[in-house]
Amino acid sequence: MRHPFSSLSGLFVFLIAATLPLRAQTPTDGLMMSKGAFCAAAVYSGSQWKEYWEGTNFRSSPNLGTVSNQNIMLMGALGITDRLNAIVALPYVKTNASASYLAGQRGFQDVSVWLKYRVVKQAILSGTFSTFVTGGVSAPTTNYVADFLPLSIGMRSKTASARLIADYHHKSGLYVTAQAGYTRRSNVRIDRDSYLFDNRLYYTNEVQVPDMADGTARLGFRNARFQTDVWIDRFAGLSGDDIRYNEMPFLTNAMKATTLGWYGRYNIKDFSVTGGLSRVVAGRNVGQGTGFSVGVLYAFRVFGHGECRKPTGMAAEPEPEK
Amino acid sequence: MKKTLSKQFAAGRVLTAFLILFLGNACDKSLDLAELQPQARATTDNTGGTWKTYLLASGNELAVAQPQAVGSPAYQAELQALKTAQAQATGAQKAAARYWGAGAVLRWNEIARELAAQYNVPPNNNPDGTYPLPDAANPMLRPRFPFANPPYAARVFALLSVAQYDALVTTWNHKFKHNRPAPSKSDASIQSLLPASDLPSYPSEDAVVAAASREVLKFLFPGEVELLTQKADEHKNSRFWAGANVKSDVDAGEELGKLVAQKVIAFAKTDLMGKANAQVDFPKMKESATARGLNNLWSSQDIPARPPMLPFYGNVKTWNFDQKTRDALRPPAPPAMGTPEFEKDLNEMRDITKNRTREQFRIVSFWADGVGTYTPPGHWNRKAAELIHAGNLNELRAARVMALTNTAIMDAGVCCWDTKFYYLTQRPSQVDGSIKTATGLPNFPGYTSGHSTFSAAAATVLSYSFPDKRAELEAMAKQASDSRIFGAIHFRVDCEVGLRCGKQIAEYAVTRGKADGSGL
Numbered sequence: 001m002r003h004p005f006s007s008l009s010g011l012f013v014f015l016i017a018a019t020l021p022l023r024a025q026t027p028t029d030g031l032m033m034s035k036g037a038f039c040a041a042a043v044y045s046g047s048q049w050k051e052y053w054e055g056t057n058f059r060s061s062p063n064l065g066t067v068s069n070q071n072i073m074l075m076g077a078l079g080i081t082d083r084l085n086a087i088v089a090l091p092y093v094k095t096n097a098s099a100s101y102l103a104g105q106r107g108f109q110d111v112s113v114w115l116k117y118r119v120v121k122q123a124i125l126s127g128t129f130s131t132f133v134t135g136g137v138s139a140p141t142t143n144y145v146a147d148f149l150p151l152s153i154g155m156r157s158k159t160a161s162a163r164l165i166a167d168y169h170h171k172s173g174l175y176v177t178a179q180a181g182y183t184r185r186s187n188v189r190i191d192r193d194s195y196l197f198d199n200r201l202y203y204t205n206e207v208q209v210p211d212m213a214d215g216t217a218r219l220g221f222r223n224a225r226f227q228t229d230v231w232i233d234r235f236a237g238l239s240g241d242d243i244r245y246n247e248m249p250f251l252t253n254a255m256k257a258t259t260l261g262w263y264g265r266y267n268i269k270d271f272s273v274t275g276g277l278s279r280v281v282a283g284r285n286v287g288q289g290t291g292f293s294v295g296v297l298y299a300f301r302v303f304g305h306g307e308c309r310k311p312t313g314m315a316a317e318p319e320p321e322k
Numbered sequence: 323m324k325k326t327l328s329k330q331f332a333a334g335r336v337l338t339a340f341l342i343l344f345l346g347n348a349c350d351k352s353l354d355l356a357e358l359q360p361q362a363r364a365t366t367d368n369t370g371g372t373w374k375t376y377l378l379a380s381g382n383e384l385a386v387a388q389p390q391a392v393g394s395p396a397y398q399a400e401l402q403a404l405k406t407a408q409a410q411a412t413g414a415q416k417a418a419a420r421y422w423g424a425g426a427v428l429r430w431n432e433i434a435r436e437l438a439a440q441y442n443v444p445p446n447n448n449p450d451g452t453y454p455l456p457d458a459a460n461p462m463l464r465p466r467f468p469f470a471n472p473p474y475a476a477r478v479f480a481l482l483s484v485a486q487y488d489a490l491v492t493t494w495n496h497k498f499k500h501n502r503p504a505p506s507k508s509d510a511s512i513q514s515l516l517p518a519s520d521l522p523s524y525p526s527e528d529a530v531v532a533a534a535s536r537e538v539l540k541f542l543f544p545g546e547v548e549l550l551t552q553k554a555d556e557h558k559n560s561r562f563w564a565g566a567n568v569k570s571d572v573d574a575g576e577e578l579g580k581l582v583a584q585k586v587i588a589f590a591k592t593d594l595m596g597k598a599n600a601q602v603d604f605p606k607m608k609e610s611a612t613a614r615g616l617n618n619l620w621s622s623q624d625i626p627a628r629p630p631m632l633p634f635y636g637n638v639k640t641w642n643f644d645q646k647t648r649d650a651l652r653p654p655a656p657p658a659m660g661t662p663e664f665e666k667d668l669n670e671m672r673d674i675t676k677n678r679t680r681e682q683f684r685i686v687s688f689w690a691d692g693v694g695t696y697t698p699p700g701h702w703n704r705k706a707a708e709l710i711h712a713g714n715l716n717e718l719r720a721a722r723v724m725a726l727t728n729t730a731i732m733d734a735g736v737c738c739w740d741t742k743f744y745y746l747t748q749r750p751s752q753v754d755g756s757i758k759t760a761t762g763l764p765n766f767p768g769y770t771s772g773h774s775t776f777s778a779a780a781a782t783v784l785s786y787s788f789p790d791k792r793a794e795l796e797a798m799a800k801q802a803s804d805s806r807i808f809g810a811i812h813f814r815v816d817c818e819v820g821l822r823c824g825k826q827i828a829e830y831a832v833t834r835g836k837a838d839g840s841g842l
Contacts, residue, residue, distance in 0.1 A: 063625050
């Protein structure tokens with residue numbers, strides 16, 4: 001898990017990209033569920049950091065100790081058609097700082113809904129090339145405390161995101177996926193009515209949360225039985241300030257991170273088990289998180305017919321567009 | 323093929339509609355910020371020059387030069403220069419005129435609040451586990467000087483308000499001695515951008531506040547000389563862009579403001595603040611408490627252990643009473659550990675740790691006023707400023723409310739710190755490490771609560787000045803006090819006794835206010 005300061009809201013897509021080893025598909029990968037197929041997933045993931053970047057200053061805080069985040073994500077993906085999927089997800093998050101008296105937080109975070117549409121699928125160079133567009137929204141489901149970083153479970157921002165995905169799957173099973181997205185994040189209201197932002201004092205309870213851009217590249221192997229890949233991801237807040245000297249992070253901070261990860265999946269009949277590892281290698285205003293995830297997925301048919309446990313795009317053989 | 327295309331379009335439309343639905347209310351990210359507006363002042367207080375001053379002997383102590391008569395060529399030339407300045411004022415300069423026109427005392431109080439927030443940062447520890455001291459000689463080196471913690475900020479607001487008030491009493495004294503009318507009253511072709519005033523214009527109340535505030539804040543925030551100079555220059559120039567003062571009005575105000583500030587700074591250098599952080603004497607303080615039979619003393623819960631915040635602030639000079647009265651105001655010891663009363667308060671902390679509600683967390687956050695904020699004294703200055711603006715008080719009355727409030731707040735801080743370091747009681751989390759807080763654990767002893775003492779003092783003085791707001795102000799103070807219980811950083815007794823003490827302390831400021839010659 002590579003979420004900055006264990007706070008997930010608005011960066012939800014990154015949580016998924018980092019940890020969700022879905023055999024089916026996610027908003028950021030090159031996979032689709034076939035028409036009528038539904039995939040239910042439960043993924044447990046955890047991350048922790050001791051060092052973090054206060055602006056560009058890499059440091060630790062003995063008064064926080066190790067800041068950790070655990071979450072259980074419930075997720076469902078439905079093949080509306082072979083080309084259009086809907087995905088919904090909701091995490092339950094728990095945070096802690098090992099050395100601090102500050103109370104760890106827990107609760108349901110933000111619900112996210114995405115639509116994913118396959119634009120192109122064609123045989124090329126002994127493989128299949130596909131492109132997708134994804135649009136997603138998210139909103140908090142509970143009245144959790146956002147202004148308590150790094151222990152808040154989220155940032156309470158409503159988000160809307162759009163992304164493009166390109167996937168090339170060679171007939172040998174090797175594949176590469178690239179995705180890039182933009183996330184618009186709404187202002188949030190906090191419980192106090194003044195705060196410093198960019199070294200100025202604002203007299204309002206309304207806070208601007210920076211929009212963000214992100215991109216991921218994956219290289220791996222997948223077939224109907226298993227999948228494994230390594231990935232690199234970069235996300236960046238597009239505005240915002242740095243964490244102030246020796247202060248806690250705040251919602252206005254421009255959080256940026258580059259993360260490396262591994263992800264694997266193994267199918268057993270209609271079930272899959274998944275696992276993931278991640279590590280932040282560079283950042284700004286984020287913790288240098290190390291994360292893992294394990295998950296169970298179950299696919300079944302809710303309408304239509306055919307084999308549901310094999311999402312389109314998963315086949316070892318290219319399936320040219322008809 | 324045709325069917326596929328139309329499907330594609332349909333899907334595209336669904337996606338687009340989906341995004342617009344959400345982006346619709348998320349698109350406008352501009353912040354809705356309230357802006358103070360200039361307003362005509364309700365009263366002129368012609369005898370304001372006789373009101374009782376704090377550090378000056380009287381409003382008559384400092385002299386100003388005899389102004390040129392209205393009919394004199396020199397003054398007429400000044401009026402011409404004013405017209406030219408006003409005619410040439412840019413849009414930004416006119417906006418600056420309105421900004422400062424909303425209130426000189428209020429704007430400088432705002433500047434002080436912002437500086438307090440920016441400088442309210444505890445030093446990070448050195449690699450060897452010690453903590454660096456902010457250095458007044460190198461204020462911009464990290465950790466920057468000063469660490470504007472709540473006691474420091476209380477003194478900032480008190481010194482600033484006293485300087486503004488004494489300077490304005492002196493200004494009022496000279497204004498009504500010389501009775502030079504506002505430029506727009508001497509020359510009908512001059513139209514002020516600000517509401518017309520019957521107040522005599524020499525010396526300029528804006529210039530005197532600008533100069534006094536600039537000098538006092540330069541002393542307290544020595545790294546901000548450039549910013550403060552620029553603000554004061556803009557403030558003084560804004561009077562020309564507004565068509566509100568001629569140059570000699572402003573020059574006389576500048577001179578007077580500087581003189582008053584010198585007096586205030588000279589006082590500040592001897593108020594014992596310089597010894598408030600004498601950490602070398604802290605062990606003796608603990609020994610003295612032990613000798614008085616106290617045990618289970620407070621220790622820093624920071625990692626590494628941090629020297630306590632200003633352990634000798636309790637000796638800093640108070641404004642409205644002497645040290646003997648301070649001792650008399652010190653409350654008796656709280657229930658000792660192990661007594662049923664103590665256990666009851668301790669169990670409340672454990673219960674809050676387990677069952678803290680969202681509303682309690684909201685109250686904690688609203689009143690936290692911790693690192694990177696304007697501190698509890700700043701929070702109450704903001705409230706005072708809102709009441710002053712809503713009440714349309716003239717500069718002198720505004721400064722009087724601020725001085726009464728901030729001297730009471732600082733007195734409250736001094737008494738509270740004296741009590742804290744006299745009894746050296748533990749915070750809940752030191753007693754039981756399983757007690758988890760909703761805000762940072764302050765690095766000084768618990769009994770009595772600073773928030774409670776500051777807040778009760780501020781609410782008491784402001785209720786005297788704005789009697790119809792008493793219920794609201796007292797509720798605010800109670801909530802600020804409760805917030806520390808909900809945060810599990812204070813036992814209930816810390817807060818309840820703090821509230822009582824704050825009220826008693828502030829009564830001395832109220833008594834002064836009733837007898838200061840204002841008749842208010």
